[in-house]
Amino acid sequence: MKDGSAPDQWQSVFLRACAALSPSDWAGREDAIRRLDGTGWKNISSAAERYGLTGLVSRGLDWAHQELGVSIPVRESLARFRQGQLLQLLARRSAAREVTNVLAARKIDFVVYKGVALADEVYGDLSLRAYGDCDILVRPDDADAAFNALCELGFAPSASTNVAQQIANRTAAIAVKRPELSVDLHWTLSADDLFMKDTDIIWAHCTPPEGANALPGRRMSPELMLVNLAEHFCRHSFIELKPLVDFHIVAVKCGPRVDPDRLHRLARSLRLDSMVDLTARLSENLLLPHPMTGRLKHDRPGIRTRVACAVLTERAIVRTRDPLPTESRLRRLAFGGSVSATLRAFRTMLLPRVRDLEGRFQRPFDLRMYPQYYAIQMRRVLTRSRNSFDRHAGLAPASSPPSRRDGE
Template identity: 25%
Template sequence: MSTDSKQTESELSPEISLLLACARTRIDLETADRIRESARRSLDWDRLIETSLAHGLMPLLYENLNTHCADIVPPSRLKQLKDLFQKNAARSVLLTGELLDILELFATEGIEAMPYKGPAIAISIYGRLALRQFSDLDILVRKRDVWRCQQLLISRGYEPHFNITERQLPSFLKLGYVQMFTRDRRQSVVELHWGIASRFFMFPLDTDRFWERLRSSNLMGRRILAPSTEDLLLLLCVHGAKDLWERLEWICGIAELVRAHMDIDWDATTRNARELGAERILLLGLFLARDLYGAELPDLILRRIDEQPTIKSLAGEVRENLLQLNPQSLGLRQRIFFHIRTRERLTDRFRYCTRLLFTTTPIDWQILPLPPSLSFLYPLLRPLRLAKKYALDHTKSLSCF
């Protein structure tokens, strides 16, 4: 943790303290001593392992316990973690093989596609597939290629979550940003993206410039497309903010990326984020990486953080909920208010609210199928549907809209 957090470190549960110490690929002597000291404490090992799985940090927990204090950890617990680690590693290899097959299938049709999250991040940030948990495959394509990609995935045995016709496709592409496909009784999940976040979240990524900045990378001996380091950093911060930073691994990934790439063009990164109205989102992610994992940030970033008190306020809320063994699900109003405060531009806050209320989604189409002649009613009916739905269950995620 950063020096800003030292005064509250003693307030953390021993399980969370140990998990935070292990959640990194590079362990210095001070951190190694901290790991050994934490491992000697009276720990609820069931809760620790359960929490590590929930936060996507089980592989790093096992790796560092096995490396730095295998003589301290109860043998049965170390074996339990080893079994989980090996199962995760085996599944990661299978999923990566499936990803590469899908990318090759797309390439034969002349479709450029970029692996997004999953195995690509495991390699680029952690250096090994086995060090990251992932259960689905995320692939980013251009809007113009979505229909062909959907047909190719269907030919491979996948079923789309939303059955979209060609007539509905233009509206679907405009209103949404992802289509989920499943196979083998949901054992294999592919998320086909043409955007980064839902329309109401207000992250208007310039896709043409984004695709121009892609670079070549290597995944299990195969060439793949990958975002620039600066773009990847912003994407990770947007993903975390969109989902309210509910997993420690998302912050860990940012800290690892910053440590691994000392040549980040910080001027370009902040300028790009500012143009997209996402500078506060970027700075929040970076501050959390510094606060929880000690990521070193340049003076430029630290000054920008200090100039915006809202960032530390938001980080405090994230930390308070995240560093509990039993984090509470945030209610709808809390989620909306958090999202609004992550945006620095008043216009984005206003458009977030209006789009959230009135932008139709495929879920609206499914719940209330209307003939084309009555489709103009959807924006009027949507607020009523949401009011009824969330009055019954206020903890629903915004992704369910």
């Protein structure tokens, strides 16, 4: 699918619909909306569904109609989708309450975060923030008990799973499913070495929930929410738009509770300060400038951050198709982590170690892996393939929680 006949417009209107917090945010945007043709509106509708942002886009375009009095062809279809989505989310929230009640009854310490927590306690309207799974963080020592509790509730992993082995293999989570809900059971927020070693930093920034109707379990502090969302956005090659929108909404709605100094101390302790700074800048550049996001930026961005902001434009971020895997990997390597992490990743990509190859091919090392590895990577680049390394190598996908745009 080609982008619309106004290629510099539909992405801008789509992002404004995601970020608008009141009808007045559309002031002065009438010309941009009137210039959109049928293809542009079709792209906006498709992008809203693709990125899991239909609720926000529907509300935002309703506000545009209210403020500007312009005709918006996709308003009714988005409103119907939003209403149908709400029914699904109500069922998922009910299942999430059942899960968290059982974990709390068993005295398991846990954190509810991302989708279900954000929809309830930050967005304040379940229809605005879609999610397909419930993300729960437990301590590594409690992971087995939590997993068994979920299995007793009828949740099942996609394959036979040994929790202790998954932790030893340095995976970050296990996904278990029931028809109405998937639960991603985490014992760390990331498989990154620092997250694996310093889980105490994470738990020190989690507190009991506020509100009588809140689901049981701890909640992340606003600072930890922002760090986690920035890490997720950057680590996933800037493809998943929802974490950027979440970052913007959290920064604005939780603004008075966010301590910028505390935020940057936490981010530095996890070596994620550059990700937070970049995400705040992209929130300002791509969504809506706001004092609450502006104060999260560093005074002087580094060269790498300035280059990232120049490269990651509206058209680069909001697409009708994912970028090629090689482009995604280069984005992540160039902008998605610290300089030292980027250098290590480039070294691993160009000169993989024995254990890297064993992980890639899912079997014990033999010398034939080196020519096979380079041949597959060259084929992926030359053919501009969208297939993963595993598919080219004829391997089953590695077991990990599924990545879905509505599943966060």
